[in-house]
């Protein structure tokens with residue numbers, strides 16, 4: 001087969017986002033019985049590969065040459081889009097590398113690339129991570145964010161906060177929610193279009209939930225560089241146990257940190273027909289939970305300026321003291337309530353106040369001076385502020401995040417990989433966490449890395465003389481095969497975790513990389529049961545073992 005030859009095929013099956021195989025009647029590849037055709041792989045973490053460390057900077061030419069080498073090598077293993085990842089660096093290095101990565105990811109350049117993987121932006125893993133969970137990151141580079149966003153701007157440089165016009169440009173950051181200033185910064189990053197991933201952290205369950213409530217949508221290499229899961233303090237890993245999004249697309253509100261248990265007073269719901277816009281719900285010592293005026297036959301009902309009507313129905317109280325209920329109107333981001341031990345200034349009822357036109361004090365105990373002050377403000381309190389008011393027992397909009405996982409059989413036990421996949425199959429993103437030593441030609445032994453040494457042995461790499469794993473040398477196609485084996489799922493389902501799922505997590509134009517229809521990027525891979533058998537990039541054959 002030559003790259004110029006496009007033949008209609010009839011026997012290749014296409015992997016659709018659900019992981020099912022759908023027969024195709026026409027596609028631009030040769031006819032080969034039994035082969036699977038998938039979109040290309042997308043890698044959200046490439047720290048380096050083929051001898052190149054993307055976090056190292058000596059001069060521009062060396063960096064760009066090394067970068068191109070990585071792009072060529074990744075394309076051969078079916079990764080046609082990736083996020084170059086910088087591991088906790090010095091300020092000076094960020095200031096040199098980030099502007100270069102912006103250029104290297106610009107649309108002009110990616111369009112001209114032939115048989116090379118495209119850079120989709122960058123992933124800044126650190127330095128706002130927890131020193132106790134630094135893994136192989138140099139602890140001397142780790143810092144906190146006492147000045148909030150300003151600390152990040154100073155560290156990464158102004159350049160990283162200028163948004164370009166590129167559609168397929170992704171800025172991702174891995175941060176620890178237990179590092180000073182980070183929880184507060186997350187919403188600001190999200191507002192600016194960043195993808196926030198939580199990782200390298202000792203975060204408690206509550207901090208983890210707050211991280212997600214504040215806008216983080218991913219977890220970085222689940223299980224690695226975070227505490228193991230305790231059943232009463234499930235931490236970051238426990239986020240996989242959050243309720244799934246319902247079929248209507250509505251996110252189920254989970255209960256936040258459950259510390260009330262047996263001491264929780266039995267909550268009561270008092271129903272009253274609403275007469276007007278919901279009034280503040282007061283919480284008192286005597287009556288720890290009182291849902292007032294929002295619970296009636298019709299639920300919350302308000303119509304402000306004739307704009308919308310919110311019908312919250314089916315409020316119910318769980319045995320654990322959570323009050324659940326939901327508005328079926330997707331445009332109404334309605335309600336959470338959680339009760340139990342009485343927190344001070346606890347927000348009882350959260351409505352999307354601007355939609356409803358309700359004043360900022362709605363649902364809040366305005367008897368405290370602290371609340372009275374914000375009640376005078378013009379708009380509703382932002383979610384972050386709301387969360388800060390509670391003591392972790394309040395509920396919130398917390399969506400189950402995507403998670404990346406290193407399925408090399410070394411970083412995570414195969415059973416743990418399988419558990420995580422089965423807990424949240426739609427959120428599973430395979431990553432190789434590739435380091436510069438991802439280079440099949442490199443022999444086992446000790447090799448220099450920055451001021452340290454790394455040892456390559458038995459398919460893994462560690463900081464020499466220690467047991468600290470230092471990223472992996474796992475090619476992504478092998479991770480796909482491993483996941484299929486570890487979890488006992490068909491290869492087609494595992495492929496989705498390296499293609500559709502990361503693309504969905506990165507969003508925007510990247511999602512167009514993983515379709516095979518008009519308007520999509522013409523990249524694809526061919527697999528058989530043993531692994532990758534061919535790669536096409538931009539409609540051209542990179543290689544094919546036909």
Ligand SMILES: CC(=O)N[C@@H]1[C@@H](O)[C@H](O)[C@@H](COP(=O)(O)O)O[C@@H]1O
Nearest residue numbers: 134135136137224225226469470471
């Ligand atoms: C680039 C990066 O940060 N990679 C981390 C590494 O830092 C950590 O040491 C290792 C094991 O973590 P664990 O010992 O906590 O499982 O996982 C990943 O390889």
